[in-house]
Amino acid sequence: MALVAVIGAGVVGVASAYLLARAGHKVTLIDAAREPGLGASAGNAAQLSWAYGDAMASPALLKHLPAIVAKRDPAFRIRWQLDPDFLIWGLRFLANSSASRWWSNTSAILQLANESRQELEALLAEADIAFDYRVAGKLHLYPNRTNFSAARPIVERKTALGFDQRLLTRAAAETVEPALKTYQGEIAGAIFTPGDALGDAAAFCRQLTAHIVDRYGVSTLFGQRVVAFEQRQGRLRALRFSDRGPLHTEVAIVTAGPMSRTFAADLPEVRSIRAVRGYSLTIPFSRGAPRVSLTDTKRKLAFAAIGNRMRVAGIADIERPDAGFGADRFETLRTAACEVFPDLFGLQESESCWSGERPMTPSSRPIIAPSRRIHGVYINAGHGMLGWTLALGSARRMVGMVG
DSSP: EEEEEEESSHHHHHHHHHHHHHHHHHEEEEEEESTTTOOOGGSSSOOEOOOOOOSSSOOOHHHHHHHHHOOOOOTEEEEOOOOOHHHOOOOOHHHSHHEEEEEEHHHHHHHHHHHHHHHHHHHHHHHHHSSOBOOEEEEEEEEEEHHHHHHHHHHHHHHTTOOOOOOOOOHHHHHGGGGGGGGGGSSSSEEEEOOOEEEOOHHHHHHHHHHHHHHHOEEEEEOOOOOEEEEEEEEEEEESSSSSSOOOEEEEEEGGGGGGGGGGGTTTGGOEEEEEEEEEEEOOOTTOSSSSSSEEETTTTEEETTTTTEEEEEEEEOOOOOOOOOHHHHHHHHHHHHHHHHHHHHOOSEEEEEEEEEEEOOSSEEEEOOOOSBEEEEEEEEGGGGHHHHHHHHHHHHHHHOO
16 A cells, blocks of 8 residues: 555546555645646536547547638637747657558547546446436537548548447437437538547545545645655655645655646656647536537537536637636637527526646657656656546556556
8 A cells, every 4th residue: 555646636636546545556636726626627528428529639530620721610719828838748749640550549548538437337237426427428510421431431540440320311410319409500410429428527636635525534635735756766755736735645646737847847748738728618508508528520519418508518629828818719619519509508598618728749649657767656648638538548558557
């Protein structure tokens, strides 16, 4: 048994704390926020995309890059930065955009997603936690025959890996999800993945934290920011905080998402993480809203019915760190949602808007590794848009490293 501190209480951090505690370690869960799940987990797309671990860097995105640079695609924006780390990240992103690299990264992410799905099944068998979890299935909507045809070989590859995916006409997709009969977007075809699920990631963080405190005796330190590692001869001894005394520990797991970069002086590995800002809009669920999760591949919108709420998420802005909420970008998301579901999103008086940073590596594969500089420090960060999907799988691998 080791004394372990987990730095960051989003889905990745809480999942890590759970599996470490279950393995017999004495765990302290730490976050600068007042409670778990207030970062990227607070308003994400809610989709548990077991079959959609597609890496962001791809031949398709590379081909589309001139339109993004020219600001002709409202779903993406790149704000150029005179920062060596940003330039290196960009070059590595381009290097990962070849067809072979894309599939290598995607298949690795899919394997991690499958491990995460297995761990979630084990967790739900152990604990009665409520986070609006549901195997909803997912429909990926394609605007034209060219895009739909291009998706066919990818479906064949994923089917060969054991995933259940089905190519549907619009009429067949409307049978699966009747709300598509009123969908104003173009649909030349759809891919249906019946096994994909959804859930409220923020509620998962709160509920699982309460469970591990009660069952495994996990300690928590909320409202406390870790500022440095105390070490002796290259071995971790303690964590230093901004406004309290040090916490002595043998092992530290950095699961702080984009904030992991604040430790770059000691952990150069985290320099390969960039913040990609996304937005979401959540409204009360109403009659006629879809129950199956939807992804509009043209507008890059993800729709999910979470309990008695309906959420749409989208936008991928590679910004400077801590750029903050952009009202114009949120309006871009709202306009796109209203365009396809005007009766749902057009006249809402009660809504919740959110923006957050997702920690992205050039390959879209998270960093799950021990520090090269400080023995006893591990990194579990860089999950991009898939933190909710990959959290428990990456936590399982981290536990295997800690021992």
